[in-house]
Amino acid sequence: MQNEAKKNLLTINNLKVYFNTLEGVVRALEGVSLRMKHGKTMGLVGESGCGKSVTAHTIMKLLPPKLCKIMDGEILFQRRESGEVIDLTKIDRQSQLYRSIRGHEIAMIFQEPMTSLSPLYTVGNQIMEAILLHRQVTPKEARELAIEVLRAVAQPEK
Ligand SMILES: Nc1ncnc2c1ncn2[C@@H]1O[C@H](COP(=O)(O)OP(=O)(O)OP(=O)(O)O)[C@@H](O)[C@H]1O
Numbered sequence: 001m002q003n004e005a006k007k008n009l010l011t012i013n014n015l016k017v018y019f020n021t022l023e024g025v026v027r028a029l030e031g032v033s034l035r036m037k038h039g040k041t042m043g044l045v046g047e048s049g050c051g052k053s054v055t056a057h058t059i060m061k062l063l064p065p066k067l068c069k070i071m072d073g074e075i076l077f078q079r080r081e082s083g084e085v086i087d088l089t090k091i092d093r094q095s096q097l098y099r100s101i102r103g104h105e106i107a108m109i110f111q112e113p114m115t116s117l118s119p120l121y122t123v124g125n126q127i128m129e130a131i132l133l134h135r136q137v138t139p140k141e142a143r144e145l146a147i148e149v150l151r152a153v154a155q156p157e158k
């Protein structure tokens with residue numbers, strides 16, 4: 001699987017994720033497989049409740065570990081600089097390794113801006129925060145980079 005995964009940015013094989021609830025086990029993902037190519041945009045479409053958000057949260061390692069378990073499968077992610085392929089299901093979400101990936105090589109924009117973005121800070125500030133966390137740059141340089149990405153998606157920088 002690793003050799004094939006070297007051709008993709010992300011390779012998910014037979015991913016199974018279950019939730020423990022008071023009413024019993026919810027089999028949220030029952031064998032999800034997908035491939036994401038480098039430099040391509042991919043859309044995941046499906047009816048409400050089919051597992052799109054759980055798939056994204058599993059990749060981001062944001063699901064509550066007490067309630068939710070990865071039962072099977074692998075999430076093979078190719079690192080940007082080294083080209084090394086790692087299985088995200090096998091690494092700890094609090095590890096230094098994953099911290100260097102999340103917010104830098106993999107990020108998520110949440111569905112609800114009112115709850116996922118802080119109204120106390122501008123979007124530019126929140127982008128700067130991620131840049132300062134991961135790159136050796138000054139606040140001024142981070143600000144310029146943030147403005148650059150806002151321009152790239154045609155958002156006003158003020
Ligand atoms: N915390 C949870 N506890 C129990 N079951 C959950 C939990 N979160 C999600 N599920 C279940 O997992 C399944 C997949 O849900 P998910 O939120 O991924 O759907 P979705 O495709 O993102 O839907 P939508 O289009 O409505 O956003 C659903 O059956 C849902 O009820």
Ligand SMILES: [Mg+2]
Nearest residue numbers: 052053054111
């Ligand atoms: Mg969803």
